[in-house]
Amino acid sequence: MKHRKHGKRIRQFDLFRAVEKHMPLRTALIIACVYTVLGICWIIFSDRLLALWANDKELYAFLSSIKGVIYVLASALLIFVMVFLALRVISEASNKLKKSFDELERTNKRLAESENFNKAIIDKMLDAYALHRIILDENGKPCDYEFVDVNPAFEKFTGIPREEIIGKRYSEEIESRVKEETDWVSIYGKVALTGEPAAFENYTAAFDKWVYVSAYSPKKNYFITIFNDITEIKKNEARLREYAYHDTLTGLPNRLALYEDFEKQITASPGKTAALFIIDSDNFKFINDSMGHSFGDILIKKMGERLTSIFKDQGSKIYRLGGDEFVLFTFYDRIDEVFRYAQEIERNFNEPIEIEENTVCITVSVGIATCPANGNSIDELIKNADIALYKAKDAGKNCYVLFSDEMHEKIKQRMLIEKHLRNAIENNELDLYYQPQVDATTGDITGFEALLRWHNRELGFVPPLSFISVAEETRLINPIGKWVLQKACSFLKKIHATGNEDVTVAVNVSIFQLLQDDFVDIVEETLYSEGIAPDCLELEITESILMESFNVISLILRKLKKLGVRIALDDFGKGYSSLSYLRQLPIDTLKIDKCFVDGILSDTESASLTGMIVKLGQNLGLTVIAEGVEEQKQMDFLKENGCHKIQGYLFSKPLPENDVLKFYNECKRA
Template sequence: AQERIQHLATHDGLTDLPNRVMFSQVLKLAIQSARRYGRHFAVLFIDLDRFKIINDTLGHDAGDTLLKEMSQRIKDNLRSSDFVARLGGDEFVVLVQEINDAEQAATVARKLLSVLIKPVMIVGQECRVTASIGISRYPLDAQDEQALMKNADIAMYLAKEEGKNNFQFYSKDIKTQSLERLTMETSLRRALERTEFFLHYQAKLDLKSGAITGVEALVRWQHPDLGLISPLQFIPLAEETGLIVPIGKWVLQTACAQNVAWQRAGLPPVCMAVNLSPRQFADENLLLDLASVLEETAMRPELLELEITESMVMVNIDRAAKQLTAIKKMGVRLAIDDFGTGYSSLAQIKRFPIDTIKVDRSFIRELPQDAEDKAITEAIIAMGKSLSLTVVAEGVETEEQQSFLRDHACDEMQGYYFSKPVPPEQFAELLGTHVAVQSPQK
């Protein structure tokens, strides 16, 4: 019984791997021994990417199954002298003994990445997760337990920022980046309370009539010290920390209220598009939040369009179909953003109650010169038409692009050629001057 108690205290209940307590003891011993014999070793911090999405969409039991499978894969692919522990959640740590150069640590990291990415069947669904790995080395990067762990953690965050599914070594330079990240996260938490966010609006132009028929709300952050911070910088961080959920709700509320305000000022009703992030889409309160925003702002549901990306619906097709059908029942429109960049096929799109597809800007950029982009864009428009969807082209920047799209029966466009995202008062002026009149091009 004594042994059992000792085992429970030093091992993780779910995976039976050693836990943080035991890893700490082993690491202390490794430092003493390395110091005495002049040896080198490395600490690898492993964090599973997208684990939260699987946990949120398929449930905690599925998450547990995945963690057990991943633990086993890590364990099976290490040498007997290496030591792995689960720190909690989806974080693991590995002690790799007797490392003489960086390449040896890199080899271990590469091997782990390649075994972790292999698909795993969970609840009849094939899931793939990737991992981000941070590496710190003794004695090069740190000489004590705390600093070794902290530096491996910092390097792991860099791996996440580099696009996930990779490994990074700790270096002094990333310390400053990680400090920036921490300050950014703290500021992001405060930004909502201090109302530092605001929205800009980008018009969608009907290519036939030349009228503005829709608008997309885009969030901006005015930081008190750092000035205007690009969404490319803060949205991924908000998504990772979960702050995107309250921020997204604020965006939805503000955009709907603004749309109603424009109508009350006598402007024609336009459809307001708001982006949903993966975290928001997986959030169980999404439908309640939607209903309460529509009720509070008294906006007609058909004047709201939620934009989701292809990859979001592909994570768990069945759940996505249910969620989208429920949104559709409320009368809200649905759009697939960045279309053509993901994995979805015509057959899959048919499963979702979508109203609009948006052709990704990467295909529009080289129009009409690039033959391949032309072919893809034409195919997407034709596919949209066959399913009676509205087709919107994003990132239209030139007269030639606009003409090409108009000639190929694309419905709407948005982009700098017509208008960049602008403050609400500027959009109101634009809307007032681009009202639906039948164009002579008929």
């Protein structure tokens, strides 16, 4: 029985498969054929059976009626089964189709939503976006490109409506507007064909904008460009550059600008001869001290204006190096032109300068160096012109001197210093000495100043004044300064290990160190590596640094201050415009120069000035340190006037690390 049922299911399944296979026409034919065959067989066999079973007519008629009913019922059942099976196949196929259709609809919906989302993102991008198709010539090389899609930011950036650019070529819509020499087709063609992305900055004069362009290829022969408007960034860079490369007092280019201009102009004019003039006033210090710093500032500005007016029509440029020192850099054909320029400077400064109803008579001395005769680098020219300037001063001032070979000995000495200085760190020739800073009230050591010393096997002991300027001119000051910073912090770590973690160390820094892009990072990394608290490090700057580029230096000092490092203004009072800067700078400490301390016992003016500086520091909330204190009476005077800290031979000369550690421990025990 089970076998028969199983066989029946198999036959039904086979029929189902047949119906499924031959639908719709074949299924209909199969049903018709099955019905016809079964019907004929029924008629033939049922008639024969009736003939055998029914002998009379009445029985035959009755059984014929019964046979007809059975035939109708069997036919209806057969038709029902076959149609049912066929419809079930159709229903299952329909359900599968509906499921597939529903899944397809859901997929299409997700794709549409994703496309709309992506398009919305692209449309809302602040950066201009464009999709392009590269167009190739008959040789397969890029010859143009077509705009496929752009976002609203692109329309705003170019001023071209979307409907006017979609489907258009670069040569049709853009090329004639921008009129640039850059071969964009080749650049973008490479991106589209190789898939290698590109990025660059470009200034488009037609739109008066700087853009950062990113280009990449989503698929072969297509590329996407994203234009990031960096115009404001470039303007800010230009403003920062203006601050960095111009003197804030006179508006003239400064030393940094001179260095850069020299390289550009010499490179652009190979074979031409040039002259560098250093112009320095002969009596500015006297006028500045007697008339005041504000008056001195105005005089500096007037000097700059006068020099500029002399050479404004001659294609030459005036720079301010600092203080009352200016530079003229110019090209010349004959040496007599150089002398004529110098004579013109002397003649113009023989004319008085009018300032605030005051007539000021000022003379200048001029040192001259020529290129290439006296050097090929700006450092050499400045150095040689400086030597010539000193000669002019020695000769009685108010004159000019051209550098000559008889001054060569000093140049040789400088070159020798530079040669050995380059290997000073590697050869372990540098050392740091430390001079204690003492609390004027308690007498306790509160800090140390790190002082650089250099002893070379060939040169012997080289004074800092002799090699620091060389280090700055050659930029060796940067690696040397980094070494000093690390060494001083390492020393301080040893001091703190003795139990007093409030002791500080002061390190002198150069303008060239401050202007390093990573100087603040160097300081931070050094403090972290040595485990020193930032407020235990004090960086000393001089007023001359501020004269170079006040705004830029001020910004860097504020970054250092934000880090927690203390800032000290060294040699205060020697510069000419310190007072005007004090309130603007994040200064913690004023250091009174030794020249004031030397005169406080014998010179009432020095004593008065020193007392005023101390009071000024107190009023500004600054710590005041007096340097060069050698006598007890000087100490008493400073203490009475409220000076906070004392530094000098009265307590200790600068000592090497081992000696100063011993000295510090002895002072603690005492």
